[in-house]
Amino acid sequence: EAQVTQNPRYLITVTGKKLTVTCSQNMNHEYMSWYRQDPGLGLRQIYYSMNVEVTDKGDVPEGYKVSRKEKRNFPLILESPSPNQTSLYFCASTPGGGRYTGELFFGEGSRLTVL
Amino acid sequence: DQQVKQNSPSLSVQEGRISILNCDYTNSMFDYFLWYKKYPAEGPTFLISISSIKDKNEDGRFTVFLNKSAKHLSLHIVPSQPGDSAVYFCAAKISGTYKYIFGTGTRLKVLA
Numbered sequence: 001e002a003q004v005t006q007n008p009r010y011l012i013t014v015t016g017k018k019l020t021v022t023c024s025q026n027m028n029h030e031y032m033s034w035y036r037q038d039p040g041l042g043l044r045q046i047y048y049s050m051n052v053e054v055t056d057k058g059d060v061p062e063g064y065k066v067s068r069k070e071k072r073n074f075p076l077i078l079e080s081p082s083p084n085q086t087s088l089y090f091c092a093s094t095p096g097g098g099r100y101t102g103e104l105f106f107g108e109g110s111r112l113t114v115l
Numbered sequence: 116d117q118q119v120k121q122n123s124p125s126l127s128v129q130e131g132r133i134s135i136l137n138c139d140y141t142n143s144m145f146d147y148f149l150w151y152k153k154y155p156a157e158g159p160t161f162l163i164s165i166s167s168i169k170d171k172n173e174d175g176r177f178t179v180f181l182n183k184s185a186k187h188l189s190l191h192i193v194p195s196q197p198g199d200s201a202v203y204f205c206a207a208k209i210s211g212t213y214k215y216i217f218g219t220g221t222r223l224k225v226l227a
Contacts (some may be wrong), residue, residue: 004158031213042121042204042219043159050213058214090158094213102147102166102208104215106158 002027006091006107013081014115021076021110023091029105030096032074033058034066036087037109043090049074050096081114088112118142119207121218130227134192138205138218141186146210150179150190153202153220162203163190167210195225 004025013019025032033048035058045058049068063085065077074093078085088111092104120139128134136150146167151159165172165179165188172179178191188205206217 033213033215035217040219043206043217045215045217048213056212056214059216092158096213102149102164103161104149104151104159104206106151106160108158109156 002105004091004093004105004107006089006110008110009108010111012113012115015082016080019078019081019112021078021089021091021112023074023076023107024072025074025091025093025105026072027093027095027105028071029093030071032068032091032093033104034064034074034076035090035092036060037090038087046076046089078112081112083114086112086114119205119216119218121203121205121221123221124219125222125224127224127226128195130197130225131194134190134195134199134223134225136190136192136203136205136221136223138188138190139186140188140207142207142209142216143186144210145207145216147208148179148181148188149206149208149215150177151204151206151217152199153204159204192223195223197225197227199223200225 034046035043047066049055091107149164150162153159163177180189202220
């Protein structure tokens with residue numbers, strides 16, 4: 001089954017404790033990205049990657065890091081989480097080049113709480 | 116500055132009638148516009164998209180209209196069904212990039 005898988009789905013952590021949210025897709029998509037959803041603000045793009053070793057900042061990259069060492073994986077790293085990073089996070093992917101239709105395929109989301 | 120705006124936070128429609136969800140944008144550099152539906156505790160799911168060179172795209176009960184002069188996008192759902200009750204996001208992709216800008220969402224409630 002074609003899917004985008006995020007882990008963990010739920011996490012409660014404390015300020016300053018480094019954490020990683022993993023994202024993996026099995027559709028051989030070139031493009032992957034991370035979003036956060038907050039009440040009244042919709043979905044905001046954090047980082048995106050157009051292919052292996054190619055990443056770029058979205059609208060709200062502060063406090064986050066990403067890496068794209070393999071095509072299928074795009075982890076989101078919070079080096080020193082703070083309470084304002086409490087949010088619902090979504091990973092998404094889409095094929096690039098001639099297969100591109102505009103559609104983003106989203107994971108089920110990871111709800112992160114930073115105390 | 117919000118480049119993609121959904122000015123109606125919520126909308127209620129009777130089952131069988133038409134639902135019209137609206138979206139305004141300010142950036143002329145968008146090349147694709149998309150609509151997503153989101154249920155609680157799930158990721159957004161793609162509904163329909165339209166290229167900036169077109170003015171209409173239809174897929175079953177869903178039709179998206181693009182008015183470039185007004186910088187306005189709308190999604191029509193006909194007929195509306197109770198299962199359509201969800202939050203709908205419009206999104207736009209900046210040309211030459213994979214940068215997407217999403218609206219804040221409209222909660223649609225279809226009344227049986």
